Amino acid sequence: MQRYLRPMVFGVVVLILLAIPVVLIALRSFFLAPTEEPPKPQPIDFPHAFHVQTLGLDCTFCHREASTEADAGVPALEQCMFCHKVVPTAGKPDLQKLVNAFDSNQPIDWMRVTQLPDHVHFVHATHINAGIACQTCHGPVQDMAAGKVYQYRNLEMGDCISCHKEMGARTDCSVCHY
Ligand code: HEC
Ligand code: HEC
Ligand code: HEC
Ligand code: HEC
Ligand code: HEC
Numbered sequence: 001m002q003r004y005l006r007p008m009v010f011g012v013v014v015l016i017l018l019a020i021p022v023v024l025i026a027l028r029s030f031f032l033a034p035t036e037e038p039p040k041p042q043p044i045d046f047p048h049a050f051h052v053q054t055l056g057l058d059c060t061f062c063h064r065e066a067s068t069e070a071d072a073g074v075p076a077l078e079q080c081m082f083c084h085k086v087v088p089t090a091g092k093p094d095l096q097k098l099v100n101a102f103d104s105n106q107p108i109d110w111m112r113v114t115q116l117p118d119h120v121h122f123v124h125a126t127h128i129n130a131g132i133a134c135q136t137c138h139g140p141v142q143d144m145a146a147g148k149v150y151q152y153r154n155l156e157m158g159d160c161i162s163c164h165k166e167m168g169a170r171t172d173c174s175v176c177h178y
Contacts, residue, residue, distance in 0.1 A: 040111040044094045045147030052142040059134050059141075067128040070121075074110050077102045114138070114151050121176050130167070 139152025
């Protein structure tokens with residue numbers, strides 16, 4: 001027994017020393033929210049409030065892939081033009097930009113608001129199919145000012161994990177990291 005004691009103590013000490021950087025990195029990612037950035041101006045001030053509240057469009061009318069894919073998807077101009085072909089543009093510079101972009105076959109480069117680092121795996125479909133509303137993570141988008149959608153929830157690692165614990169979803173590292 002005696003002769004195993006020293007190597008064992010040595011082994012434990014080495015393991016603890018090795019664990020410290022891992023724990024520090026994990027703690028840092030738990031408390032920091034590197035995904036939060038000041039919002040960048042959008043190329044067109046798109047009013048969610050008007051389209052959702054006044055026209056009564058569902059979130060998934062435009063963000064079609066949310067319940068089937070990893071990405072929710074931002075609509076192609078064709079989908080906007082379904083209506084905007086016939087909506088008058090006079091005196092509405094944002095609508096003139098929209099129609100000009102469509103006519104000249106140019107996409108609109110919407111600025112991403114919510115973006116996780118590449119090493120994190122997120123799937124919209126699983127969350128939507130588990131009955132979680134868009135607003136639980138994105139907040140009251142339907143009330144946000146035109147062109148001013150902001151990141152509502154921090155969606156850092158600690159945030160993801162607390163909800164996973166509450167709702168009984170998996171929390172092993174491989175669920176969210178490749
Ligand atoms: C008529 C189409 C349309 C509808 C309906 C719509 N959106 Fe959007 N959504 C857009 C467009 C276009 C953008 C990109 C411009 C922007 O961010 O303002 C966007 C951006 C977003 C973003 C920001 C994406 C990012 O980069 O992080 C979120 C979140 C979002 N929408 C959620 C919703 C929710 C929730 C609803 C329902 C309450 C909804 N949207 C309804 C067209 C739509
Ligand atoms: C459980 C939290 C959660 C829910 C619920 C959720 N989202 Fe997201 N959403 C995110 C995260 C996290 C990202 C960033 C994903 C990334 O960068 O890979 C994101 C990104 C987006 C984006 C931008 C990029 C893209 O195409 O994915 C849009 C648009 C969006 N969400 C719309 C929606 C809509 C609409 C709903 C409801 C149908 C919804 N989200 C429900 C967490 C959520
Ligand atoms: C179901 C029909 C419909 C769809 C789909 C739709 N819109 Fe609209 N949108 C309207 C109507 C109607 C108005 C009100 C026009 C007005 O006030 O003169 C409007 C208003 C707007 C405005 C405000 C213009 C202003 O200056 O007041 C913008 C910007 C806009 N839409 C962009 C978009 C974009 C971008 C898409 C696609 C992502 C889109 N719309 C999809 C019907 C639609
Ligand atoms: C509001 C609660 C909530 C939040 C916030 C949340 N999740 Fe989830 N997540 C769930 C639930 C519930 C499930 C399990 C759904 C099921 O198994 O049907 C899940 C499942 C997943 C899955 C498994 C997908 C699959 O198909 O295997 C991944 C990956 C995931 N979440 C990543 C994330 C990431 C990354 C974040 C933070 C950016 C996050 N989640 C935030 C509730 C949440
Ligand atoms: C439910 C999803 C989820 C699970 C489970 C998860 N992570 Fe993460 N992790 C994230 C998200 C989201 C980020 C990115 C946070 C950010 O940058 O906003 C992250 C970031 C990280 C980072 C990068 C830190 C940094 O500062 O950029 C490390 C390292 C990490 N996670 C390790 C782990 C380990 C180890 C486990 C298992 C014990 C784990 N994660 C489990 C979601 C998860």
